[in-house]
Amino acid sequence: MELLSDRIKKLEESATIAMAQKARELKSQGIDVISLSLGEPDFKTPKHIQEAAKQAIDEGKYFSYPPVPGYPELRQAIADKLKRDNKLNYTPEQIVVSNGAKQSIANTLLCLINPGDEVIVFSPYWVSYVELIKLAEGEPVIISGSIENNFKATAEQLRAAITPRTKAVMYSSPCNPTGAVFSREEMEAIAKVLSAHKNIIVLADEIYEYINFSGEHVSLAALPGMYEQTVTINGFSKGFAMTGWRLGYIAAPVWIAKACNKMQGQVTSGANSIAQRAAVAALNGDMTATKDMAKAYLRRRDLVLKLLNEIPGMKTYVPNGAFYIFPDISEFFGKSDGETTINNADDFCLYVLNKAHVSLVTGDAFGAPECVRLSFAASEEDLKEAIHRIKETLSKLK
Numbered sequence: 001m002e003l004l005s006d007r008i009k010k011l012e013e014s015a016t017i018a019m020a021q022k023a024r025e026l027k028s029q030g031i032d033v034i035s036l037s038l039g040e041p042d043f044k045t046p047k048h049i050q051e052a053a054k055q056a057i058d059e060g061k062y063f064s065y066p067p068v069p070g071y072p073e074l075r076q077a078i079a080d081k082l083k084r085d086n087k088l089n090y091t092p093e094q095i096v097v098s099n100g101a102k103q104s105i106a107n108t109l110l111c112l113i114n115p116g117d118e119v120i121v122f123s124p125y126w127v128s129y130v131e132l133i134k135l136a137e138g139e140p141v142i143i144s145g146s147i148e149n150n151f152k153a154t155a156e157q158l159r160a161a162i163t164p165r166t167k168a169v170m171y172s173s174p175c176n177p178t179g180a181v182f183s184r185e186e187m188e189a190i191a192k193v194l195s196a197h198k199n200i201i202v203l204a205d206e207i208y209e210y211i212n213f214s215g216e217h218v219s220l221a222a223l224p225g226m227y228e229q230t231v232t233i234n235g236f237s238k239g240f241a242m243t244g245w246r247l248g249y250i251a252a253p254v255w256i257a258k259a260c261n262k263m264q265g266q267v268t269s270g271a272n273s274i275a276q277r278a279a280v281a282a283l284n285g286d287m288t289a290t291k292d293m294a295k296a297y298l299r300r301r302d303l304v305l306k307l308l309n310e311i312p313g314m315k316t317y318v319p320n321g322a323f324y325i326f327p328d329i330s331e332f333f334g335k336s337d338g339e340t341t342i343n344n345a346d347d348f349c350l351y352v353l354n355k356a357h358v359s360l361v362t363g364d365a366f367g368a369p370e371c372v373r374l375s376f377a378a379s380e381e382d383l384k385e386a387i388h389r390i391k392e393t394l395s396k397l398k
């Protein structure tokens with residue numbers, strides 16, 4: 001322990017993974033736990049994508065190290081997708097494929113951040129952002145949205161947070177953990193602030209692009225003045241239900257793509273070859289399965305909202321994308337069932353896990369200690385049962 005680096009000592013464990021572990025422990029004792037803590041589609045990868053992977057194995061041509069930034073066919077398919085869906089013009093040279101969007105984000109931060117550089121993070125934020133900034137020896141600067149404005153920090157807050165040390169800005173839209181989606185107007189206001197600071201690079205995390213109920217996905221890089229300053233992060237985990245295949249990518253100015261290529265060449269080499277062949281089929285193939293999954297998430301969102309709104313003390317809003325809701329549960333702080341007192345969101349999650357056997361994640365991990373995250377990537381039956389149990393358990397708190 002003593003011998004470990006300061007770097008790893010400072011790094012927090014992933015709260016979502018820790019909660020999933022606790023839920024697994026209870027399950028192994030035979031307890032029927034409904035897990036709403038992981039950020040993972042409950043659907044299977046669409047059949048035609050599975051078939052492409054099988055075919056790649058059968059062809060026998062993809063067993064060697066792939067090129068570090070990804071196969072040319074995949075980078076071309078990504079470039080075509082960016083043109084088709086996002087009106088963005090990228091050449092394959094500007095694209096780097098990695099082992100998940102998580103690695104894409106890590107690569108980008110490690111290539112851009114010097115010790116002491118500030119990185120502005122829109123909060124609530126995805127758990128790994130702040131830890132990866134710390135790993136790169138940067139300093140996270142948090143700007144927070146509130147439940148009243150659907151958890152969206154504003155362009156004004158961004159302008160006020162910029163200092164001469166600001167090197168980068170990070171956000172996800174649709175957002176994990178809130179499901180918030182920036183509108184075109186909001187995004188344009190953000191772009192206006194940033195385009196006046198040409199030395200600030202934005203990491204625009206668009207991994208939930210295809211799970212968007214607002215009717216429009218806006219890519220920051222496509223807005224005036226932003227192309228040269230934006231690294232678009234995306235991947236296959238969420239829209240194509242491919243979490244285990246581990247594949248994500250960046251589209252960026254050439255100098256950043258080259259740096260990420262160099263970084264990845266030393267750390268992991270290219271991403272899994274068979275998964276890359278499957279990803280070509282995902283991007284070039286029929287999108288019906290992706291659209292159907294998004295429709296199912298929308299139905300579940302409406303169901304979850306209706307049921308949560310029936311719980312006294314639960315404060316909600318309408319998430320416009322992804323598969324999470326992030327209710328404010330601070331009404332329950334200070335209350336007790338005679339045995340357990342709820343003082344914070346951690347206590348709330350443990351109480352709900354131990355008494356209702358439903359796993360959620362504390363908002364603390366996402367920069368909002370008054371909230372909890374509930375993932376609705378679960379069957380309607382499980383969601384109904386889980387929220388029924390939560391309601392019963394919370395009714396015992398006085």
Ligand SMILES: Cc1ncc(COP(=O)(O)O)c(C=O)c1O
Nearest residue numbers: 100101102126172176235237248
């Ligand atoms: C906002 C956000 N970005 C990036 C990722 C990483 O995705 P992956 O590494 O599976 O591609 C996730 C996964 O939960 C996420 O929620």
